[in-house]
Amino acid sequence: MLRRDLLAAMAGxxxxxxxxxxxxxxxxxxxTIPGPDPDTRxxxxxxxxxxxxxxxxxxxxxxLYPFAPKRPYSPPDAPLEMFRALHQxxxxxxxxxxxxxxxxxxxxxxxxxxxxxxxxxKGVANINNEMSDADLAALGKAGICACRFAFLRRLGGVGxxxxxxxxxxxxxxIGWHVDIYLEAGTIQEFVPILKSLPxxxxxxxxxxxxxxxxxxxxxxxxxxxxxxxxxxxWVKITGPERASASxxxxxxxxxxxxxxxxxxxxxxxxxxxWPHPNxxxxxNDGDLVDLIPLYAPDAxxxxxLLVQNPERLFRFxxxxxxxx
Numbered sequence: 001m002l003r004r005d006l007l008a009a010m011a012g013x014x015x016x017x018x019x020x021x022x023x024x025x026x027x028x029x030x031x032t033i034p035g036p037d038p039d040t041r042x043x044x045x046x047x048x049x050x051x052x053x054x055x056x057x058x059x060x061x062x063x064l065y066p067f068a069p070k071r072p073y074s075p076p077d078a079p080l081e082m083f084r085a086l087h088q089x090x091x092x093x094x095x096x097x098x099x100x101x102x103x104x105x106x107x108x109x110x111x112x113x114x115x116x117x118x119x120x121x122k123g124v125a126n127i128n129n130e131m132s133d134a135d136l137a138a139l140g141k142a143g144i145c146a147c148r149f150a151f152l153r154r155l156g157g158v159g160x161x162x163x164x165x166x167x168x169x170x171x172x173x174i175g176w177h178v179d180i181y182l183e184a185g186t187i188q189e190f191v192p193i194l195k196s197l198p199x200x201x202x203x204x205x206x207x208x209x210x211x212x213x214x215x216x217x218x219x220x221x222x223x224x225x226x227x228x229x230x231x232x233x234w235v236k237i238t239g240p241e242r243a244s245a246s247x248x249x250x251x252x253x254x255x256x257x258x259x260x261x262x263x264x265x266x267x268x269x270x271x272x273x274w275p276h277p278n279x280x281x282x283x284n285d286g287d288l289v290d291l292i293p294l295y296a297p298d299a300x301x302x303x304x305l306l307v308q309n310p311e312r313l314f315r316f317x318x319x320x321x322x323x324x
Contacts, residue, residue, distance in 0.1 A: 036275035041286030050319025052310035055271025068104030114143035148179040172199035205239030212245035
């Protein structure tokens with residue numbers, strides 16, 4: 001895909017895009033996607049104390065946090081109570097809540113959860129050009145550390161790259177990083193854009209790679225090169241269920257995750273992506289936790305992936321048992 005074609009494909013403005021009302025909303029409709037596996041398995045792997053799930057979502061309840069009217073899908077409610085129960089079951093102490101496109105630029109579902117967490121949660125917001133500097137400062141005070149840009153056609157894309165850069169410059173000035181969700185097959189097109197950014201950027205879901213294409217896929221090689229060459233580039237070890245061609249337990253995605261971790265062990269973070277919107281295969285989160293020692297067999301690297309790296313990136317207070 002040529003860059004001009006990519007940018008043309010992103011002409012529409014999505015719920016998490018640049019522009020549009022920040023709080024216009026309507027009640028949830030009948031769900032168009034399934035909810036998470038309700039029978040979370042207790043994982044065999046025991047994560048170190050202070051571990052952080054760095055990519056999660058909370059949906060609703062819609063009666064309190066209505067979904068945006070132009071949302072790209074309608075999920076069932078996955079509220080804070082379910083979120084807490086999930087992490088208790090899988091043995092993860094802390095979390096980063098990424099506001100999903102269904103809530104548009106109304107970030108209250110994230111900031112309200114952070115306020116109730118006793119310092120255990122941080123957040124990634126959806127923002128637009130209508131927000132003032134005071135609005136962004138208030139989000140920062142509420143525990144937001146970053147904003148997200150979803151460059152996916154099915155999520156609406158980002159319509160104006162100049163506005164994208166303006167927003168990046170604004171959040172860079174207040175110490176945030178940016179979260180980047182790329183369309184599959186576009187990493188090479190985005191390398192010059194990402195390298196020009198004045199801020200740390202985190203690439204979601206291992207760059208939306210496809211395990212079926214193998215480790216020699218030019219897109220995956222481009223991601224590895226970018227990760228190695230740019231110290232501002234971080235990668236989330238998330239979404240094996242998105243990358244997998246074989247399905248659960250997603251072992252065909254393990255070599256990709258391992259290669260990314262080995263490539264830059266100080267700039268990788270891990271997450272579940274609960275409650276897993278728009279996936280090919282609905283995972284069990286206990287199974288996802290049990291992939292961690294396959295990704296990173298060394299205990300010191302596991303500690304970086306799960307504790308030290310997210311503490312540094314999201315500015316969590318060091319855990320009492322933190323080795324770093």
